[in-house]
Amino acid sequence: MPTLDDQQVKQAFRRVLGGPRLSAEYVQRWVGRIRCDGLGPEGQLLLAIGDKFYRDFITDHFLRDILAGMYEELSVELAVGWVIDESLKTEAPLPDQPPPRFAHPAAPVAPVAAPGAANGAAQSTGYRLDERYTFDTFVSAPSNQLACAGAIALAEKPGSTFNPLFIYGGTGLGKTHLLHAIGNRLLQLDPSRRIIYLSSEQFLNEYILFVRENRMPEFRRKYRDECDCLLIDDIQFLGSKESTQDEFFHTFNALYSLGKPVAITSDAIPAEIPGIADRLRTRFASGLTADIQEPDYETRVAILKKKAEGLGFLLPDPVAHYIASVVQKNVRELQMALNRVFAHHSLTGQPLTVDLAAHILKNVLPASRPLDIDEVQKEVAKYYNVSLDDLRGPRRQKQLVRARQVAIYLSRRLTENSFPEIGAKFKRDHSTAISSCEKIEKEMGSDLQLKKELDELVNRLAR
Missing domain, CATH: 3.30.300.180 (DnaA, N-terminal domain)
Incomplete structure (x- = not known):
C-alpha cells in the first residue's frame, strides 16, 4: 500500500x-x-x-x-x-425503517449554488451536483466530442432537438462529468431551476420506498411537477425492473412533453441494454445518442494537464506523458494516478520527475517504470520493420526517416532524457532531435495515420 x-x-x-x-x-x-x-x-x-x-x-x-x-x-x-x-453517543433514535442505501431524502436538502450563482439561490434537489464537474474542466476530444457538444447544447437550449440526450460508454470515461456539467450550466444560467441528479438505482430505491409508504403522489409531484431537468446516471440498472420502468416512462413523458431537458447515461446503446422495454428504448433514442470512447494518448495528456491545473500545480511534460503512457483505460484511473502523485509531491516537497512518478504508482501499476531510449528504439524499429542499425544510422529513405523521427519524439515524451542525450543515442546532434520532435508535433494534428501509429506505439511501450 x-x-x-x-x-x-x-x-x-x-x-x-x-x-x-x-x-x-x-x-x-x-x-x-x-x-x-x-x-x-x-x-x-x-x-x-x-x-x-x-x-x-x-x-x-x-x-x-x-x-x-x-x-x-x-x-x-x-x-x-x-x-x-x-x-x-447521541440520544437521537435510529429510524424504525432505515432508508435504502441509495434512497433520496424525503425532505428537500439544502440547495447547492452553481458556480457564479448567488448563495442559496440554486435549486438542485437530492444528491448534490459536484461543482468541480463543469464544461470548463471537461477535456473535449475526438473520443467524446459529440457527447460534449450535445451536453452543452442541451444545457444552453433545453428545448432543442437534442432532448433527450443519451450518452453511452465504458466506466470512468466522463459520462457522469457531463451530467453534472449540464446541471451546473443550467443553474448558472438560471439559479431558480430545480435540477434532479441521481442514478437509476437511486431512482429505483426511492420508488420502492415511496410505494411502501403510500406516498406516490408526492413522488410524482417531485419528479414531474417540481423538476426542471432530470439527469439520470447508469440507466441500465433499471433492466428487468418492470414497475419502476413503467413509472420512469410516465415521468419521462411528463418532462419531455413540457420541453424539460432529460439527460441519461448508460454503458450501452438503448438497443443493447438488457431488460429495457421497447417503448423506453424508443424514447431514449428519440433525441441525440452519443458515445464516449477511451481517450487516446494525446487526450490523456491533456486531461492530466487540465486536472493538475485544477489542483493548483504544474505537471511537468515528461511526467504527464509518462502517466498517460501507463494509465490507458479511463479518465477515472488517470485522476487516481494524478491524485497520488500530487499528494506525494505536496506532502514531501520532492520535485516531480518520471522516476518519482513511477515509484509512487508502482503499487497501482506493478509494471510501471521509466522507459529508456533503447526500449523506445527497439519497439519503434520492430513496429516499422526496420533494423536498429538503420534507425540509428545515416540512411535517409522515407520510411526510415519517419521511424527515426517518431522514435526521437517518443524518446523525448516518454523518458527524462535531454535533447543532447537523445541525439547522441541516434548519432545526431541536439538540434536534429529538436527539429524531429517539432516536425512530428506539427504533423500529428492533421495526419490521422501518424496519430494512430503514435497511439499504438505508446500502448505497446506501456505493456
Missing part, C-alpha cells in the same frame, strides 16, 4: 462526506456522527462512533459508499477498524 498519513486520510474522509455519494440529509442525521481518526497500525481506516448500534447501522447502510468514496480519493482499498467512543 502506498504511504499515506493521517492528515491525508482525514481530509479525504471530509471530502467524501461533502461529495455526491452521500446526501446532505443523511450526513447531517447519521454519517456526520462518525469521526475519522486516520489509519490504524495495520493500515486500516479508523472510524470512531458512539455505540455499536450506530456502528451496525452505518455499516449496513452507508459503509459501502464511504469506502467507495475513499477509494476514489486515495486510490487505495481500505479495511475499516471501528472505535467506540461514548463521547460521540
Whole structure:
C-alpha cells in the first residue's frame, strides 16, 4: 500500500462526506456522527462512533459508499477498524425503517449554488451536483466530442432537438462529468431551476420506498411537477425492473412533453441494454445518442494537464506523458494516478520527475517504470520493420526517416532524457532531435495515420 498519513486520510474522509455519494440529509442525521481518526497500525481506516448500534447501522447502510468514496480519493482499498467512543453517543433514535442505501431524502436538502450563482439561490434537489464537474474542466476530444457538444447544447437550449440526450460508454470515461456539467450550466444560467441528479438505482430505491409508504403522489409531484431537468446516471440498472420502468416512462413523458431537458447515461446503446422495454428504448433514442470512447494518448495528456491545473500545480511534460503512457483505460484511473502523485509531491516537497512518478504508482501499476531510449528504439524499429542499425544510422529513405523521427519524439515524451542525450543515442546532434520532435508535433494534428501509429506505439511501450 502506498504511504499515506493521517492528515491525508482525514481530509479525504471530509471530502467524501461533502461529495455526491452521500446526501446532505443523511450526513447531517447519521454519517456526520462518525469521526475519522486516520489509519490504524495495520493500515486500516479508523472510524470512531458512539455505540455499536450506530456502528451496525452505518455499516449496513452507508459503509459501502464511504469506502467507495475513499477509494476514489486515495486510490487505495481500505479495511475499516471501528472505535467506540461514548463521547460521540447521541440520544437521537435510529429510524424504525432505515432508508435504502441509495434512497433520496424525503425532505428537500439544502440547495447547492452553481458556480457564479448567488448563495442559496440554486435549486438542485437530492444528491448534490459536484461543482468541480463543469464544461470548463471537461477535456473535449475526438473520443467524446459529440457527447460534449450535445451536453452543452442541451444545457444552453433545453428545448432543442437534442432532448433527450443519451450518452453511452465504458466506466470512468466522463459520462457522469457531463451530467453534472449540464446541471451546473443550467443553474448558472438560471439559479431558480430545480435540477434532479441521481442514478437509476437511486431512482429505483426511492420508488420502492415511496410505494411502501403510500406516498406516490408526492413522488410524482417531485419528479414531474417540481423538476426542471432530470439527469439520470447508469440507466441500465433499471433492466428487468418492470414497475419502476413503467413509472420512469410516465415521468419521462411528463418532462419531455413540457420541453424539460432529460439527460441519461448508460454503458450501452438503448438497443443493447438488457431488460429495457421497447417503448423506453424508443424514447431514449428519440433525441441525440452519443458515445464516449477511451481517450487516446494525446487526450490523456491533456486531461492530466487540465486536472493538475485544477489542483493548483504544474505537471511537468515528461511526467504527464509518462502517466498517460501507463494509465490507458479511463479518465477515472488517470485522476487516481494524478491524485497520488500530487499528494506525494505536496506532502514531501520532492520535485516531480518520471522516476518519482513511477515509484509512487508502482503499487497501482506493478509494471510501471521509466522507459529508456533503447526500449523506445527497439519497439519503434520492430513496429516499422526496420533494423536498429538503420534507425540509428545515416540512411535517409522515407520510411526510415519517419521511424527515426517518431522514435526521437517518443524518446523525448516518454523518458527524462535531454535533447543532447537523445541525439547522441541516434548519432545526431541536439538540434536534429529538436527539429524531429517539432516536425512530428506539427504533423500529428492533421495526419490521422501518424496519430494512430503514435497511439499504438505508446500502448505497446506501456505493456
